[in-house]
Amino acid sequence: MKNQLSAFLLSGGVMAVSLGVLTLGYYLNDDSGPELEIRKMDIAIAQPPPPPPPQSQQVTEQADVNMQVEGAGAPVSMADIKVDPEIEIDKPERPDVAMAQPDWSAPEVDWDAYGLSELDGRPTLLTPVKIRFPKQLKRRGVERVVVKLDVMIDEKGDVTLISIVDNPHHELNREIQRFVKGSKFTAPHKADEAVRARFIWPVEIEA
Template sequence: MIFTSIFKRFFIAPLVASLLIAGLVSLALSILSQDASQQATLTVRKVNLAVLPPPPKPKSQQQKSQVDSAPDIQLNVDGGGVNMEFQITEALQDMAVTELPEIKVQNSQNSLVDILNFDWQAFGLSDLDETPRLLTDLKVRFPESLKRKGVRSAEVELAVLIDEHGGVLLKNIIRNQYPELNTAIKKLISQARFSIPKKDGVAVQASFNWPLEFADS
């Protein structure tokens, strides 16, 4: 019995321990070999990245490049012996030149500039040496538009000024029932000439209210 106990203590126990250690070592080696095999089976694939196209040019640069790429056209214009060189692009070739209508400006004694600059200071008829006399026959056509309305006569009153030469200027239309007569009034004023108004023998301007009657003769 003593021999059996000693044998188990000194021989069997270390043997069991050795077997356990050997088993643990082989288990660890097995696990490591599995990890190595898994790592060995990994496939490395090459990924090709798509190359993105460059961003479009700004609009201003595109227009500039288009303008720069257009061929230039040389024009030589004679201007009194001096050559003037112009550069235009094809985009401007089809542009039509529009001729502006000629505007004719006629000076009138009743224009705004004349009215603003004119000296309207004048004497009344009672201040003159004598009353000015009408020297011209006044002939104007009675408006057809008034005839169609059955109007055969019309009275108007005008504020006028006689200058130092006997010419007549219209200051204002005081009374006129029919606007159709405005053209006839202006024509009448342009025809009228008076004797020169005088004050103490000196030619002056005179102003007065002039009543007139237009009639269909």
């Protein structure tokens, strides 16, 4: 009887241990916890903004020059000048200019005329001899001067001074030129025809 009770208790203990092991294994396998639902989401990544366009650089030069005009008020300063460093200026073309050589030769004057001995008669002076005597000659005691003039008379009796052949006092040159320009002769003739005459004309000048 005692042996049967021990066997019964041993069987019950074995069953209890087996049941505990099964229960523990169940709980160990069921460790997933609550189920979670995971949804796939498409996320759009924003693109970074494009870089700003490069700004053209402007070079500003300031001239350190102050312009001031005497007596015109406050000084005027030069304004800022904007310079584009990329500007190219074409050099102007030089025009082809033909330089004419000056003609320094004096115009030829026809002094061809008859001498007094070849004329029908001597021309007569129609205008008076009026020459202002220089004061400086008077102060030096000069009261009378004789000059010799190379002149030509045209067909109308007008006189042209070719040269002053003899004049001891150059102070008289201007008065001689004025006097000859205003003089007039009768027209010289040869064979009853008006011609030109050239001769040395002595003129006496008195103070």
